[in-house]
Amino acid sequence: MADRSKSREKDEFRSGFVCFVGRPNTGKSTLTNALVGAKIAITSSRPQTTRHTIRGIVHREHAQLILVDTPGLHRPRTLLGQRLNDLVRDTYSEVDVIALCIPADEKIGPGDRWIVQQIKQMAPKTTLLGVVTKIDKVSRDQVAEQLLAVSQLLGPDADVVPVSAVKGEQVEVLVDVIASKMPEGPAFYPDGELTDEPEETLMAELIREAALEGVRDELPHSLAVVIEEVLPYEDREDMLDVHALLYVERPSQKAIVIGRGGSRLKEVGTNARKQIEHILGTRIYLNLHVKVAKDWQRDPKQLGKLGF
Secondary structure, three states, rough: HHHHHHHHHHHOOOOEEEEEEOOOOHHHHHHHHHHHHHOOOOOOOOOOOOOOEEEEEEEOEEEEEEEOOOOOOOOOEEEEEEEHHHHHHHOEEEEEEEEEEEEOOOOOOHHHHHHHHHHHHHHOEEEEEEEEEEEOOHHHHHHHHHHHHHHHHHHOOOOOOEEEEOOOOOOHHHHHHHHHHOEOOOOOOOOOEEOOHHHHHHHHHHHHHHOOOOOOOOHHHOOEEEEEEEOOOOOOEEEEEEEEEEEEEEEEHHHHHOOOOHHHHHHHHHHHHHHHHHHHHEEEEEEEEEEEEEHHOOOOOHHHHHHH
16 A cells, blocks of 8 residues: 555656746756756856846656746846846745755855845745855865854745756756656746747857957856847758847957957857857857947846846
8 A cells, every 4th residue: 555655656747937036156057957958047156147037947757847047136236137127026925836056165155144044025025045066175174164153044945955056966866856746736937948048048148158258257248149130041941140239338358258359259159159050959140249329238128128
């Protein structure tokens, strides 16, 4: 009898929505990509890298998890910052599970406490669990210490899971823990579908990621990418012609993105093209142009134009 009930439990299919939250650069996007098994969220060592709520879809035999990758919640300084925070808050109330990411190699600080306070205010009924990320960077004793600290931060009822997305350690354990918190129900998406984001959004994000690599700290917040058009490449059925505009706020930033003699922009194009071709499964010709849109983060009209 007990065996039958166990097998029934095993056969139950669960599905639902989960949101990874945390301070900027706590490994949320890397974790999303590791769970999905493909690159659908951009990663960078820069804060405020993620701009859109990208949905990644995790398919397992017993569950389907839809991951909502939001910008890091922070105290906003600009209209863009405010809008990104609003995006996060809207997401809190719509998901089944909120997973707070805290790196193993950083002490819990006021920012983490502020986020937990916000979650408990905005979504008191949503299941909250802790994820200690980047466990490959510290010793086992430090991981144990951090697990205890996160447990104390979230309260005795919250599960806390240690993971290394980069090494793939404990990733399946995390999938199982999240799945156990989901309601029973059918899959939302067909098997094999990895994201419901439009291809143009993914292309813009990958170009932005390539442009952010190795630049000064001032640039991330000031850079936006818009895909102007995607056309069949002349006389080539197996190729697409992609035209993208990179917007910055000042001429000095434009010079950084372009680089001496256009060398940096060329490098950005090469790196982004490889990533885009991998996702689309087709070859592309990538046209990149850089434009200055003065102080666009503070201008409601320009924010709308750039998709925020």
